[in-house]
Amino acid sequence: MDNVVYEQIFPYLYVDDTQTQEKSYICLEVDIPRTSNFTIKNMKLIVWSYCHKGIMRYSKKGYVGTRADCLSDMIDRELNGSQKFGIGGLKLDSMTYFMPSKNHYGRQLIYTIPEYHTKAQV
Secondary structure (H helix, E strand, O other): OOOOOOOEEEOOOOOOOOOOOOOOOEEEEEEEEEOOOOEEEEEEEEEEEEEEEHOOOOOOOOOOOOHHHHHHHHHHHHHHHOOOOOOOOOOOEEEEEEEEEEEEEEEEEEEEEEEOOOOOOO
8 A cells, every 4th residue: 555655645636747657546635614622623524536537447346437436436435424533424525526637537525524523532
């Protein structure tokens, strides 16, 4: 997994139009639209999953659609309802198409992380 961090998985939105290899990418960002106090925050997790258009054709048992569709579905199956962050689990707010460049296509997934604790054992 370490060999894809900062190569295909980024902790920020990354688009390299000079990339010559046809790859898939996952980018993550956290947004804090508001805070209730210094202990509890409502947060948003934004995930961009996208692929080079040259590798969109894809087939995997249990998944339907293009490579970008399957990648976003895999991410959603892992994150949606996850109890690893916040109270009550992540909730998918939206999933929309995303074209970071003329050669790439994918999805933007936005999750709400309700009542994320910034201190341990609040």
